[in-house]
Amino acid sequence: DTAVSQTPKYLVTQMGNDKSIKCEQNLGHDTMYWYKQDSKKFLKIMFSYNNKELIINETVPNRFSPKSPDKAHLNLHINSLELGDSAVYFCASSLPHTDTQYFGPGTRLTVL
């Protein structure tokens, strides 16, 4: 059983398009996260959601918006894609104040 799943695994698109990446967790966790890993393998947290409230929002362009239809899902919407958005995006979830964040397999986004 997959704990944290992301779709799609690969996404290739043109500049200017709008795309979404879906994330689902079946662990009953309260908190979900989106991370971006750039070409140099640097990880950066983008968002976290706890009980449908955004509790972290780094200096992320407002073209990126997380949407949580329910506690098990945190989807990432990206408008007007730019070349610099090419990266691997990881979703994760956790219980509050615990050791472990469970990561999804990642979505490799390539913007042409």
Added chain:
Amino acid sequence: KNEVEQSPQNLTAQEGEFITINCSYSVGISALHWLQQHPGGGIVSLFMLSSGKKKHGRLIATINIQEKHSSLHITASHPRDSAVYICAVTGNNNDMRFGAGTRLTVKP
């Protein structure tokens, strides 16, 4: 200068060796995380620390809050431990900062 510095950047060891990866940070934190990224890209959270020491199997993580330093130790290293190990800190306002990672290769 990155607010989270890891050393070494790359580390090669023989199977069975004791491994230490270091992390220093320059900001106030509420927690420090050690993550493992496998060659296939998958990420696993190993530890979250706010003080002292934690142990899971052959992995040990320590943190010294006064010195703003943490270490990840691997005892009796094995080729399957080969991965990138990433240190991350949660700041006092819940933001997170990541180190650049340490690429560990354990040879049989």
